[in-house]
Amino acid sequence: MKAEVRAAVARARAAGHRIAVVPTMGYLHEGHLSLVDRARSRASWIVLSIFVNPIQFGPGEDLTRYPRDLKRDLELAEARGADLVFAPAVSEMYPDGDPAVVVAPERLGDRLCGAFRPGHFRGVLTVVTKLFEIVRPDVAVFGQKDFQQAVLIRRLVRDLDMDVAIEVAPIVRERDGLAMSSRNVYLTREEREQAQALFLALSMARTRFHQGRTRADELLAEMRAALESRPLVRLQYLEIVDPETLQPVAQVSAGAVVAVAAFLGGTRLIDNMVLD
Numbered sequence: 679m680k681a682e683v684r685a686a687v688a689r690a691r692a693a694g695h696r697i698a699v700v701p702t703m704g705y706l707h708e709g710h711l712s713l714v715d716r717a718r719s720r721a722s723w724i725v726l727s728i729f730v731n732p733i734q735f736g737p738g739e740d741l742t743r744y745p746r747d748l749k750r751d752l753e754l755a756e757a758r759g760a761d762l763v764f765a766p767a768v769s770e771m772y773p774d775g776d777p778a779v780v781v782a783p784e785r786l787g788d789r790l791c792g793a794f795r796p797g798h799f800r801g802v803l804t805v806v807t808k809l810f811e812i813v814r815p816d817v818a819v820f821g822q823k824d825f826q827q828a829v830l831i832r833r834l835v836r837d838l839d840m841d842v843a844i845e846v847a848p849i850v851r852e853r854d855g856l857a858m859s860s861r862n863v864y865l866t867r868e869e870r871e872q873a874q875a876l877f878l879a880l881s882m883a884r885t886r887f888h889q890g891r892t893r894a895d896e897l898l899a900e901m902r903a904a905l906e907s908r909p910l911v912r913l914q915y916l917e918i919v920d921p922e923t924l925q926p927v928a929q930v931s932a933g934a935v936v937a938v939a940a941f942l943g944g945t946r947l948i949d950n951m952v953l954d
């Protein structure tokens with residue numbers, strides 16, 4: 679399969695195509711499909727990968743129950759215009775089991791999600807590096823919902839001199855504002871209702887910022903109070919950070935990012951908003 683992908687990409691490139699890759703873990707929704715649209719605006723031949731990458735899941739996380747539906751994914755990817763779907767088996771990506779050599783972040787990987795999911799970004803950067811090696815794309819498209827991931831992937835290509843342009847596409851939301859995620863299917867009806875609180879809190883921070891409020895502690899306190907009024911929302915982190923260093927800011931200026939992670943029951947959701 680890897681060899682077939684390399685051969686198909688080589689043919690497309692020889693035919694003059696510009697190649698894009700859209701890495702996903704499948705169970706595709708409109709958020710993923712919007713990445714295909716973005717890829718189409720930057721390239722003429724699109725590879726969509728579907729791989730639930732075991733090495734980015736920690737012990738006790740949802741690797742085994744992560745939702746999967748390859749048949750439906752293939753239909754959706756094709757209908758949206760992906761030219762090739764690469765859906766390797768775990769044994770193809772990791773033939774020797776855990777890899778002996780990995781790509782790991784330095785301190786940027788310890789903040790936000792990284793503080794609660796040790797090893798997660800090491801798994802992400804390793805599999806993304808492998809996908810880049812297999813596909814050799816001109817451009818790769820990721821979603822802004824995984825904000826820290828997008829920051830780390832930009833640093834991956836910059837710091838390791840990879841010749842791949844990184845595109846980050848905006849968050850696609852449900853009608854009530856909840857960020858689309860494959861994990862939303864885990865939510866009960868009550869959890870699903872209260873999950874909207876994440877988007878409402880982020881939106882409130884943006885409104886306050888537009889009203890001229892720039893003290894991060896004040897914005898955070900107001901957001902925290904709103905989130906705590908929803909009994910099913912268990913906050914993991916809520917921060918306003920610099921978009922490059924991921925360090926918390928005290929005074930908010932344009933471009934800062936509010937990032938949140940929370941559990942609703944056993945489901946961990948993340949969301950973020952740029953204050954601009």
Ligand code: PAF
Binds near residue numbers: 824
């Ligand atoms: O964002 C995701 O779905 C995954 O982290 C990625 C980038 C496909 C790597 O497994």
